[in-house]
Amino acid sequence: xxxxxxxxxxxxxxxxxxxxxxxxxxxxxxxxxxxxxxxxxxxxxxxxxxxxxxxxxxxxxxxxxxxxxxxxxxxxxxxxxxxxxxxxxxxxxxxxxxxxxxxxxxxxxxxxxxxxxxxxxxxxxxxxxxxxxxxxxxxxxxxxxxxxxxxxxxxxxxxxxxxxxxxxxxxxxxxxxxxxxxxxxxxxxxxxxxxxxxxxxxxxxxxxxxxxxxxxxxxxxxxxxxxxxxxxxxxxxxxxxxxxxxxxxxxxxxxxxxxxxxxxxxxxxxxxxxxxxxxxxxxxxxxxxxxxxxxxxxxxxxxxxxxxxxxxxxxxxxxxxxxxxxxxxxxxxxxxxxxxxxxxxxxxxxxxxxxxxxxxxxxxxxxxxxxxxxxxxxxxxxxxxxxxxxxxxxxxxxxxxxxxxxxxxxxxxxxxxxxxxxxxxxxxxxxxxxxxxxxxxxxxxxxxxxxxxxxxxxxxxxxxxxxxxxxxxxxxxxxxxxxxxxxxxxxxxxxxxxxxxxxxxxxxxxxxxxxxxxxxxxxxxxxxxxxxxxxxxxxxxxxxxxxxxxxxxxxxxxxxxxxxxxxxxxxxxxxxxxxxxxxxxxxxxxxxxxxxxxxxxxxxxxxxxxxxxxxxxxxxxxxxxxxxxxxxxxxxxxxxxxxxxxxxxxxxxxxxxxxxxxxxxxxxxxxxxxxxxxxxxxxxxxxxxxxxxxxxxxxxxxxxxxxxx
Ligand SMILES: Nc1ncnc2c1ncn2[C@@H]1O[C@H](COP(=O)(O)OP(=O)(O)OP(=O)(O)O)[C@@H](O)[C@H]1O
Numbered sequence: 001x002x003x004x005x006x007x008x009x010x011x012x013x014x015x016x017x018x019x020x021x022x023x024x025x026x027x028x029x030x031x032x033x034x035x036x037x038x039x040x041x042x043x044x045x046x047x048x049x050x051x052x053x054x055x056x057x058x059x060x061x062x063x064x065x066x067x068x069x070x071x072x073x074x075x076x077x078x079x080x081x082x083x084x085x086x087x088x089x090x091x092x093x094x095x096x097x098x099x100x101x102x103x104x105x106x107x108x109x110x111x112x113x114x115x116x117x118x119x120x121x122x123x124x125x126x127x128x129x130x131x132x133x134x135x136x137x138x139x140x141x142x143x144x145x146x147x148x149x150x151x152x153x154x155x156x157x158x159x160x161x162x163x164x165x166x167x168x169x170x171x172x173x174x175x176x177x178x179x180x181x182x183x184x185x186x187x188x189x190x191x192x193x194x195x196x197x198x199x200x201x202x203x204x205x206x207x208x209x210x211x212x213x214x215x216x217x218x219x220x221x222x223x224x225x226x227x228x229x230x231x232x233x234x235x236x237x238x239x240x241x242x243x244x245x246x247x248x249x250x251x252x253x254x255x256x257x258x259x260x261x262x263x264x265x266x267x268x269x270x271x272x273x274x275x276x277x278x279x280x281x282x283x284x285x286x287x288x289x290x291x292x293x294x295x296x297x298x299x300x301x302x303x304x305x306x307x308x309x310x311x312x313x314x315x316x317x318x319x320x321x322x323x324x325x326x327x328x329x330x331x332x333x334x335x336x337x338x339x340x341x342x343x344x345x346x347x348x349x350x351x352x353x354x355x356x357x358x359x360x361x362x363x364x365x366x367x368x369x370x371x372x373x374x375x376x377x378x379x380x381x382x383x384x385x386x387x388x389x390x391x392x393x394x395x396x397x398x399x400x401x402x403x404x405x406x407x408x409x410x411x412x413x414x415x416x417x418x419x420x421x422x423x424x425x426x427x428x429x430x431x432x433x434x435x436x437x438x439x440x441x442x443x444x445x446x447x448x449x450x451x452x453x454x455x456x457x458x459x460x461x462x463x464x465x466x467x468x469x470x471x472x473x474x475x476x477x478x479x480x481x482x483x484x485x486x487x488x489x490x491x492x493x494x495x496x497x498x499x500x501x502x503x504x505x506x507x508x509x510x511x512x513x514x515x516x517x518x519x520x521x522x523x524x525x526x527x528x529x530x531x532x533x534x535x536x537x538x539x540x541x542x543x544x545x546x547x548x549x550x551x552x553x554x555x556x557x558x559x560x561x562x563x564x565x566x567x568x569x570x571x572x573x574x575x576x577x578x579x580x581x582x583x584x585x586x587x588x589x590x591x592x593x594x595x596x597x598x599x600x601x602x603x604x605x606x607x608x609x610x611x612x613x614x615x616x617x618x619x620x621x622x623x624x625x626x627x628x629x630x631x632x633x634x635x636x637x638x639x640x641x642x643x644x645x646x647x648x649x650x651x652x653x654x655x656x657x658x659x660x661x662x663x664x665x666x667x668x669x670x671x672x673x674x675x676x677x678x679x680x681x682x683x684x685x686x687x688x689x690x691x692x693x694x695x696x697x698x699x700x701x702x703x704x705x706x707x708x709x
Contacts, residue, residue: 001304005128008085015081022074023133027141029067031148034278036060038152042271074133082129090121093307101316102382103342108310111193116310119189120303127300131293138286138293145283152276153268159258160280163251164287170243171291178240178295181233182302188229192222202616237295244291248284255280317384323401326408328489329358329392329520333379337388340378348374349543351388356536358393358489361516363531364524365564366540368636368648372524375540376494379522381405392490410483414495414674416475423452424459426478431485438485446481447511448474473504480511491515493523497530499615499674502634503575505530526636526650528565537561567652571633577677580610580633590631592657592703593696600693607686608679613672620670626659628680635676641668648673660686661704 009016036056044053097104097113149157195218259276262268268276335354341347349371356362364372378385381397390397397405418426427439434442439459443449451474455461463469470478476496483491493512497505505527513533515521523534531537532551539547539554539561547559554561570586573579584601587593593601608631613619619630619637631654639647639655646668649655658664660683690697 018077025070038275123303142286363534370540410488442485448477
């Protein structure tokens with residue numbers, strides 16, 4: 001920690017020199033003034049030498065003035081120097097954080113990082129602007145004072161050193177505990193910050209599901225723990241400060257007794273004794289001041305190690321040493337034998353061979369977890385392949401600098417992240433060379449220009465709550481405009497429309513399709529209706545590409561694409577996405593309804609009711625009574641068992657079918673992870689219908705009960 005601070009300080013040589021000179025002059029004055037007392041008493045007062053008295057007094061006054069001037073100059077230089085160093089640590093930490101790959105952000109929660117930027121950096125700031133110079137000043141003062149004390153009376157000084165050792169033993173013994181408590185307080189602060197962060201981000205879910213009491217309980221537990229840990233920390237810290245001061249009191253007693261004895265033995269003059277006492281007092285003050293600084297140094301040491309942990313984190317994706325230029329892609333993007341895994345033992349992608357022609361609209365589709373988003377994130381160079389390479393017109397992505405790459409590619413995610421700023425600043429942020437005309441052109445392309453003009457302040461309208469004041473479609477159009485403003489040759493979209501209502505999704509899909517031919521577009525979607533216009537459509541399964549071709553080609557192949565298409569079709573959905581219907585033909589494709597008459601199936605279809613869930617809402621809770629079958633018309637749900645996620649289901653998937661026959665408690669919890677519309681069928685209605693169509697009951701029983709066994 002110290003060597004790093006010294007290195008930072010050495011970048012500001014003159015300021016460092018001023019700080020050190022200021023400290024040295026102040027120390028010199030503190031040391032010399034007790035000595036002048038000795039000469040004043042022994043050489044001027046005792047022999048009544050008025051001329052020497054005036055001379056010594058003048059020297060004392062002059063050096064006092066110099067010391068004050070040096071102190072003020074030193075303080076000014078120190079403020080500037082510590083400001084520069086803290087500035088460097090702050091921007092270094094920020095830069096380091098920005099360089100990291102997504103797995104870094106998955107490892108740190110926002111509270112962890114915010115605490116490093118706030119309280120940890122403040123602890124470093126206190127160390128640099130106060131503890132460090134203070135230690136230097138008191139340390140030099142102590143050493144010089146000791147030398148002078150030896151020179152005045154070595155026996156008395158030796159006795160004093162023996163006593164001083166006692167002063168240090170207590171703090172030394174307590175230091176380990178103090179470090180531990182400091183670390184625990186920091187960690188607890190981090191956890192509390194994370195809870196507050198969750199509360200801020202998840203306030204809708206918390207209110208919607210009446211989770212306030214749970215959150216309050218959690219916050220209260222942190223507050224209690226902060227109280228207990230804080231108490232331990234401050235008790236240990238105050239003990240650390242108090243012990244040396246108490247030790248010094250005893251030491252004072254010894255000094256007075258032994259010093260008096262030496263005077264009676266004529267081994268010490270009165271002037272020397274007064275000088276010794278004054279010097280000893282300032283030496284003692286230096287020692288106790290050093291001990292007082294110790295808790296601050298310990299705190300800074302803990303904070304430094306936490307900052308250093310981030311600073312040492314090597315980004316998994318590194319900048320090339322000699323980046324190559326990347327002209328707009330004009331031929332193709334190629335995946336050549338690309339394999340990748342987030343961990344060493346699980347492969348997310350295996351041996352992907354893919355050719356994406358420049359100017360094409362390509363779609364990556366496939367079931368949840370099949371690797372399509374990973375394939376896109378490799379193209380964004382959020383990660384590097386473990387084997388193989390991705391090339392743009394033959395240039396390996398690893399040879400291209402980050403800025404160059406981002407100049408060529410823009411991305412739109414499902415979660416639109418907008419800054420709390422004006423529309424203008426949101427659109428132009430980072431696009432340094434973009435003009436007003438570019439902004440309007442991009443907004444027009446994203447079909448949002450007219451809407452913006454209708455707002456009272458037009459492009460100067462301030463977006464609040466990270467875009468919460470806008471509709472989902474408006475947010476997504478703004479994100480698309482923001483991506484287009486840089487005129488990227490490659491536009492990437494990761495489930496950019498899947499959380500929107502059907503009408504808005506169709507509008508934005510039309511917009512994307514309209515851009516075909518102007519640039520290379522790669523979109524990831526689990527909804528095949530969004531991918532229909534793309535060519536090639538690349539189908540992923542278990543980390544591999546299993547099919548690729550146009551919509552018509554893939555439908556004709558009877559493979560996974562056909563299977564997914566059949567699964568996702570057969571529903572009608574209102575434009576707002578709240579009301580759905582399923583037709584008999586679609587029902588006939590459910591494994592437990594196969595072979596049933598169409599008339600019976602049409603009757604079953606009329607019994608289904610629509611249910612719409614917002615993101616985060618629970619559809620079915622583990623252990624609850626099971627009385628309904630659900631079919632997901634649109635959306636994504638997470639299946640968790642005992643708090644652990646076991647699967648993700650999407651459009652066309654179903655769950656809870658056993659409930660049609662028996663009231664068996666639900667074996668898992670199902671939660672919507674994006675706005676989700678389901679169709680539900682109650683057991684009571686279904687049972688009534690089976691009286692009319694006995695075949696229905698027999699078929700369902702034979703398929704589902706065999707599974708139960
Ligand atoms: N950050 C991560 N850390 C560890 N494993 C991950 C991470 N992201 C994805 N995976 C795993 O990698 C595999 C591929 O995930 P990926 O997100 O690419 O699939 P996907 O087809 O896009 O599915 P979805 O649409 O559900 O996101 C899955 O097994 C997933 O669990």
